[in-house]
Amino acid sequence: MKKWVWVVATLVVALLIGGYAYSNHHATAKEYQAAMTNGRTALTNKDYTQAESYFQNAMKRRLNDKTAQTYLTQTQHFVSGEDALDARKFSRAQGRYQTVKDTKNGAKVLIQRATKRLKQLKVIQANVKxxxxxxxxxxxxxxxxxxxxxxxxxxxxxxxxxxxxxxxxxxxxxxxxxxxxxxAGQASSSSSASSQTTASSSASSTTTSSSKAAATSNSNSNSNSSSSSTKNTGASLTSSESQAAKNYKGSNEYTVTKKQKELNGKTITASQISLARKTINAAGGQADAMSDQDIRVALQQADKKGMSLTKYTQQYLK
Structure with missing residues (x-):
């Protein structure tokens, strides 16, 4: 009698344990399915952070599940691509989107979005160029x-x-x-042109006044010319010295060649020199202490280095 009691008790316990295990497995399966469904919904709604959370939860319900892992990794790559695009790191973004697109058995919605992004990136990169x-x-x-x-x-x-x-x-x-x-350059150029016009007008007026004064004193100069000529004879060059001076073709340390006055084969004009002085001063240089040839050299060196005159001044003339 006791033997049968133990047999029945054992069967009851086994049934209880089996029932619990089945019930627990069934509940876990339902939780896994719910997590995956919610994750897909989050992807559709572009709520990628929430989607990642759901896929991670699904992996807890079913360890090493390939589907959940694939969806999670694919989502993370897509988010990384979006971040790179926002940061204008186009090559990195392109790589991430390509990975999402090539994912096997991945979320179709992400594949579609990645494909669209790749087409967009192609246009962006062409525009950048x-x-x-x-x-x-x-x-x-x-x-x-x-x-x-x-x-x-x-x-x-x-x-x-x-x-x-x-x-x-x-x-x-x-x-x-x-x-x-x-x-700023155009404004400086206009100001320089205006100053030159004023200077030319002033010079013309001065020339007219000088001409009148010269005419008045011309007779006095003529009366004194013979005596002055006699006095200056001693300081004049001899005929041989004058001829030697004419025949001299050399140069000294202060001679400026034609090439040194040019920029890209064109003569640097007075207007360009004036404008360059203002640019150098504006950039913190001391253009007023520079000769015209110094200004030409600055323009030539800036052009040679592929730099603007402002940048050249800030780097080399301050």
């Missing part, structure tokens, strides 16, 4: 003191609606700075 080319051209024109032409080139950028998008923020900032420099 074109915008950099125009910006480089405008910078070269600025260095050649062609401020108006440089601004015209910049207008091609500013008139392009794509250029105003956040992806090109760094280039946009550079373009704004260059336009500001061009405007």
């Amino acid at each position: 074109q915008f950099k080319k125009l910006l480089k051209q405008a910078a070269s024109e600025n260095q050649a003191l062609n401020y108006g032409t440089s601004n015209n080139t910049l207008d091609e950028l500013f008139n392009n609606k794509q250029f105003q998008k956040v992806y090109y923020k760094d280039l946009y900032t550079q373009a704004l700075a260059l336009r500001k420099a061009n405007n």
Whole structure:
């Protein structure tokens, strides 16, 4: 009798344990499915942080589950691509999106979004190349003191609606700075031209007055010319010395060659020298203490180094 009691008791315990195990397994399976479903919903809603949390929870319910792991990794790569795109690190973003797209048995919604991003990146990178080319051209024109032409080139950028998008923020900032420099250069050039006009007018007036004074004193000069000529004979060059002076073709340490007065094969004008002085002073240099040839050398060296005169002054003339 006792033997049968123990048998029955054992069977009851086994059934209870088995039932609990089955019930627990069933509950865990339901929790796993719920986590995966919620994760997919979060992806659809672009709530990637929540999606990652759900997929991690699913992996806790079913250890080493490949599907949950694939979805989690794919989501993390897509988020990394989005961060890189926002930071304008286009090559890195492209790599992340390509990984998402190539994921086998991954979330279809992420594959679709990654494919769309890759097409967008292709356009962005092409625009960056074109915008950099125009910006480089405008910078070269600025260095050649062609401020108006440089601004015209910049207008091609500013008139392009794509250029105003956040992806090109760094280039946009550079373009704004260059336009500001061009405007300052044009203002200085106009001021210099105005000063030269005033100086020319003053010189003309002075010349007229001098001519009248010369006419008045001309007769006195003629009356004294014979005696002055006699007195100055002793200080004059002999005929052989005069001929030697004419025949001299050499140069001394102060001689400036034609090439030293040119920039890119063109003679550096007085207007360019005047404008360069103002640019050097504005950049913190001491242009007033420099000769015209010093200014020419500064322009030539800045051009040789591929730098603006302002940057050259700040680096070498301060």
